[in-house]
Amino acid sequence: xxxxxxxxxxxxxxxxxxxxxxxxxxxxxxxxxxxxxxxxxxxxxxxxxxxxxxxxxxxxxxxxxxxxxxxxxxxxxxxxxxxxxxxxxxxxxxxxxxxxxx
Amino acid sequence: xxxxxxxxxxxxxxxxxxxxxxxxxxxxxxxxxxxxxxxxxxxxxxxxxxxxxxxxxxxxxxxxxxxxxxxxxxxxxxxxxxxxxxxxxxxxxxxxxxxxxxxxxxxxxxxxxxxxxxxxxxxxxxxxxxxxxxxxxxxxxxxxxxxxxxxxxxxxxxxxxxxxxxxxxxxx
Numbered sequence: 001x002x003x004x005x006x007x008x009x010x011x012x013x014x015x016x017x018x019x020x021x022x023x024x025x026x027x028x029x030x031x032x033x034x035x036x037x038x039x040x041x042x043x044x045x046x047x048x049x050x051x052x053x054x055x056x057x058x059x060x061x062x063x064x065x066x067x068x069x070x071x072x073x074x075x076x077x078x079x080x081x082x083x084x085x086x087x088x089x090x091x092x093x094x095x096x097x098x099x100x101x102x
Numbered sequence: 103x104x105x106x107x108x109x110x111x112x113x114x115x116x117x118x119x120x121x122x123x124x125x126x127x128x129x130x131x132x133x134x135x136x137x138x139x140x141x142x143x144x145x146x147x148x149x150x151x152x153x154x155x156x157x158x159x160x161x162x163x164x165x166x167x168x169x170x171x172x173x174x175x176x177x178x179x180x181x182x183x184x185x186x187x188x189x190x191x192x193x194x195x196x197x198x199x200x201x202x203x204x205x206x207x208x209x210x211x212x213x214x215x216x217x218x219x220x221x222x223x224x225x226x227x228x229x230x231x232x233x234x235x236x237x238x239x240x241x242x243x244x245x246x247x248x249x250x251x252x253x254x255x256x257x258x259x260x261x262x263x264x265x266x267x268x269x270x271x272x273x274x
Contacts, residue, residue, distance in 0.1 A: 008213035010115035016206030021126045024198035026191050033138050037122050040145045051152040055225030058238035064157050069250045073257040080261035092179045
């Protein structure tokens with residue numbers, strides 16, 4: 001039991017750090033780094049649930065693969081937005097993106 | 103009883119947390135990207151400690167490339183990639199700290215309070231795991247896996263479209 005709880009606590013702290021980063025950073029790439037940390041925490045949970053609760057349910061490992069796909073896509077689309085943003089306004093600081101407000 | 107697995111889990115878990123924290127605590131963008139790389143590698147080692155060998159190796163390989171690309175983008179797009187100017191890159195700091203702490207405490211509380219049932223002691227070996235994961239992908243979860251493939255394709259098209267220069271496309 002202590003192995004599962006340890007893994008879940010590690011994931012919870014990583015998720016909290018990622019959330020802090022995603023909310024507090026003004027730079028688009030740094031916000032993406034926070035999201036990556038949160039997804040990493042979710043993957044630790046999935047692997048821990050697979051290993052310690054349901055080692056015969058490989059759909060949990062499958063979900064880790066889907067989470068990795070989401071991480072890669074988040075990076076690709078985020079960098080594309082950063083590239084376009086840098087072209088149009090010369091910066092990727094989100095503080096200067098107030099014109100995106102409705 | 104403290105097992106070797108628990109000790110390794112704690113060591114690499116603390117490494118993942120420490121490097122994750124360092125991502126937002128340094129002024130240098132390159133150091134941030136490398137800290138995130140180290141955190142992701144520590145997460146990959148955590149997978150290996152939890153005996154998910156395939157996922158562990160995949161995580162380390164994928165994140166190694168992704169974070170290297172991220173470091174390059176950071177240097178391209180930052181006015182001060184070395185952090186020499188000590189730029190302030192934070193906003194709503196207190197709310198963010200409060201949100202991070204509250205969510206962490208809530209999840210830890212839920213993890214401690216939940217009844218997780220019996221802990222599995224028997225699990226498939228690495229070779230059997232790979233075979234069973236392959237069978238899962240090709241049988242019950244095939245639709246989900248195919249959806250992930252289509253999502254990657256859509257993401258690629260979306261990324262290229264978004265990143266295209268508007269000026270050039272108008273000229274053509």
